[in-house]
Amino acid sequence: MMLNPDIPESMQLEHYIDSWAVEILRKYRETVSDDAPKPQRAKAHAFGYVACALSDPMGFEAYIEVASSSVVTTSFENVDSYFEQGQSFQLWVSEVRDCIRAGGGPPSPWLLFENSVILWCMGHGLAHGITKGPLRFFPEDLKRDLLGPIIDMSFSSLYRRLGLSFDGFEDRPVLRPPG
Amino acid sequence: MVITMAKQAEDRLCRVREHLINSAIALAPTPNFSELTLDDIAHAYGITSAEARNCFANADELVNATRDYLSATLRQNIDFPTAPDFAGAVKELVMDYAKCARSNPQFFRAMYSLLPAAPNSTSDNPNPVVALVARVIDRFAPDAPDWLRMTRTFAIFACTHGYTHLCTVGSLRHLSTSAKDFLAIALGQHIVAGIHDSLDTGRSLSAVPYEFVELVGPAPPLCLPRIFPAALMPSASPHCSAAPWKLLPTKARRLSLWKRLRHDLASNYTMPG
Numbered sequence: 543m544m545l546n547p548d549i550p551e552s553m554q555l556e557h558y559i560d561s562w563a564v565e566i567l568r569k570y571r572e573t574v575s576d577d578a579p580k581p582q583r584a585k586a587h588a589f590g591y592v593a594c595a596l597s598d599p600m601g602f603e604a605y606i607e608v609a610s611s612s613v614v615t616t617s618f619e620n621v622d623s624y625f626e627q628g629q630s631f632q633l634w635v636s637e638v639r640d641c642i643r644a645g646g647g648p649p650s651p652w653l654l655f656e657n658s659v660i661l662w663c664m665g666h667g668l669a670h671g672i673t674k675g676p677l678r679f680f681p682e683d684l685k686r687d688l689l690g691p692i693i694d695m696s697f698s699s700l701y702r703r704l705g706l707s708f709d710g711f712e713d714r715p716v717l718r719p720p721g
Numbered sequence: 722m723v724i725t726m727a728k729q730a731e732d733r734l735c736r737v738r739e740h741l742i743n744s745a746i747a748l749a750p751t752p753n754f755s756e757l758t759l760d761d762i763a764h765a766y767g768i769t770s771a772e773a774r775n776c777f778a779n780a781d782e783l784v785n786a787t788r789d790y791l792s793a794t795l796r797q798n799i800d801f802p803t804a805p806d807f808a809g810a811v812k813e814l815v816m817d818y819a820k821c822a823r824s825n826p827q828f829f830r831a832m833y834s835l836l837p838a839a840p841n842s843t844s845d846n847p848n849p850v851v852a853l854v855a856r857v858i859d860r861f862a863p864d865a866p867d868w869l870r871m872t873r874t875f876a877i878f879a880c881t882h883g884y885t886h887l888c889t890v891g892s893l894r895h896l897s898t899s900a901k902d903f904l905a906i907a908l909g910q911h912i913v914a915g916i917h918d919s920l921d922t923g924r925s926l927s928a929v930p931y932e933f934v935e936l937v938g939p940a941p942p943l944c945l946p947r948i949f950p951a952a953l954m955p956s957a958s959p960h961c962s963a964a965p966w967k968l969l970p971t972k973a974r975r976l977s978l979w980k981r982l983r984h985d986l987a988s989n990y991t992m993p994g
Contacts, residue, residue, distance in 0.1 A: 574930075581928035589933055600752075606891045613892050631892075659893070659904060660880075660911045666891070667883025675882060676838040676848050677875070684840050690932040691872040691925065692879055698926035699915030711926040716919060718868040719932050 552608065556628070559605040563630040566594045571633075579710025580644045581697055584637040588665045588693045591634075595669035603674055606666075613659060618649040634662050638700065645706025657700050664696040687719055738776040738786075740768055745787040749831040759783055784835065791832050795821065795849045807861040807916075812909030814857060815881050818850055819905050822885040829889050833882070842867070842874035851878050862920035869923055877912055884908050 545554055570590025574583050595602040611628040615635060627635070635658045641647075642654065671677040672685045680688075701708055744766040748754055759780045763773035777783040798821040802810035822829035838848035844859060846852040854877045858870055865873070887893040888901050896904070919925040 579928070582930070585928045585930065589930075592933075606887070609892045610895075611892070613896075656904070656907050657911075660884075660908050663883040663887060663904075663908060664876075664880045665883065666887055667879035667881065669883075670886050671879055671882050675833045675886070676836060676851070676878075679837045680840045686933045688872060688875055690927070690930075692876040694925060694927045694931075695872070695876050695915040695919075696880070696911070697928065698917070699911045701926070702914045702917060703911065708926065711928050713924055714927045714931075715923055716869045716872060716925050 552610070556608050556610060559601065559608065560611075560628045560630050562598075562601065563591075563594050563605060564633065566590055566597060567630060567633050580637075580641045581701070581710035584641055584661075584697055585693055587633065587637045588661070588668075588697075589689065591665040592669045592672070592689060595673040599673040602669065606670070613655075613662075615651050615655040615658065618651050618654055631658075631662070634658050634665075637661075641697070641700060642704060642706065644709070645701060645704065647704040647706050653704065657704070661696055661700065664692070668692060690719075691716060734775060737768060737772045740766055741773060741776055741783055742787050742790055744768070745783055745835075746791070746831040747827060749787070749834040754834065787831070788835050791828070791836055792849050794828070795832065795836075799850070799853060801853060802857060807857070808909070808913040810857045810861070811877060811912050812906060814853060814877070815884070815909045815912070816902070816905050818881050819885045819888060819901070822889050823901070826889045829885065833886075838878070842871045850881070851875075854878055854881075858920070865920045866923065869920065873916055873920060876915065880908055880912050 545551060567587060567590040570586050570593060571583060574586040594605075609628060611626055611631065613627065613631055615627075618639065635654065638658045638661060639654055642649070642657070647653070667675075668689060672680065677685065698708075698711060700706070701711065741763060744762050748757065748762060748765060757780060759773050759777060760770045762780060762783060763770060773783075777786065799814070799817040802813035804810045804813055822832070836848045838851040839846050842851070842855045842858065844852050844856045846855060851874065854874050855870075857877075858865065858874055862870070884893075884905065888896070888904075893901065893904070917925075
């Protein structure tokens with residue numbers, strides 16, 4: 543299949559890389575059952591985002607640089623979106639939307655936008671930091687051990703700031719896993 | 722007359738030194754930067770080998786000088802937070818770092834390429850931003866155990882770095898300055914709410930799967946797709962020393978990457994509809 547001459551090349555490229563990211567994100571979401579509590583699904587999604595970068599650091603960098611789709615959420619249910627969002631970003635938004643809905647939070651498009659972008663920033667900082675950024679020389683086991691507590695911290699913040707119910711979270715001591 | 726000539730020579734040397742450091746900053750994010758020689762870096766910006774050698778003995782000396790320059794500039798632009806509370810201090814840090822990076826994307830790229838962080842959360846960390854975060858945690862939670870301090874330090878750093886990277890080179894760069902500032906404030910609040918009282922209690926909310934290893938296991942059990950074959954990746958080339966990537970500045974490298982992606986796109990992808 544050749545490139546479609548009727549569609550701008552940059553758009554096709556962006557769509558192609560986005561599909562690659564979505565494939566990885568879906569694989570990670572599938573590791574947690576559909577009826578699992580929302581924080582678990584959201585955490586698996588965040589691991590998946592980091593896995594995109596670990597699987598192909600150069601491709602991940604290109605993915606971030608060519609992305610031009612909107613990150614603005616115009617409605618909570620995403621029924622009247624004026625701007626097209628990338629599929630992988632839509633997955634972030636849908637995880638956050640599910641958490642807000644399941645936790646009894648307000649269905650506000652602004653809160654959905656703000657929290658989706660902030661959680662994306664956290665996932666992105668980890669993903670980029672450990673592959674191409676300042677954390678890339680950390681020992682592999684340290685990188686792996688840091689991911690869980692940092693992602694937990696960020697998702698628990700979403701629950702605290704919006705006053706959501708904490709189903710799916712456990713209050714645990716912060717200890718480095720053995721080994 | 723002699724004094725004037727000596728002064729001119731000294732000025733000229735300073736200018737060459739400055740150009741060389743700027744060249745290193747521009748080339749730092751390129752793959753295989755660590756393999757570049759002093760001549761490679763000098764020639765990329767039209768400086769002769771002789772002029773370069775008057776300033777630096779080799780590439781390592783130039784890279785160290787560039788690191789010092791980047792660290793000093795960061796320290797000048799990001800002050801230690803003055804807010805009396807933890808929340809205010811974190812917000813100040815996020816805003817200052819983001820503003821500094823957004824004002825010069827090339828500087829930001831060089832900074833994360835050349836100033837790697839050490840795996841500790843102490844104030845002598847070679848990455849000045851991690852060192853600042855560690856100092857903030859030291860000030861407000863001096864007795865926190867090591868692992869707790871480490872997870873909180875790198876959590877603050879990861880959120881700040883992710884936000885700054887997306888605002889500088891990613892999709893968030895299209896947002897207005899006021900929207901970016903608003904998000905920076907919200908990010909500060911988010912970090913503080915996430916850390917909550919964990920620095921005092923040593924406990925935090927967690928969701929299963931607790932760790933990355935539980936989800937991915939040792940050696941990749943999930944077969945993850947790659948964008949393009951590993952053999953085409955510059956860092957995987959068996960002939961790295963002869964790779965043309967070595968001498969290309971960032972823009973040319975991106976064009977080359979674009980061509981590879983285009984080739985892979987044309988051969989593997991079908992546009993829906």
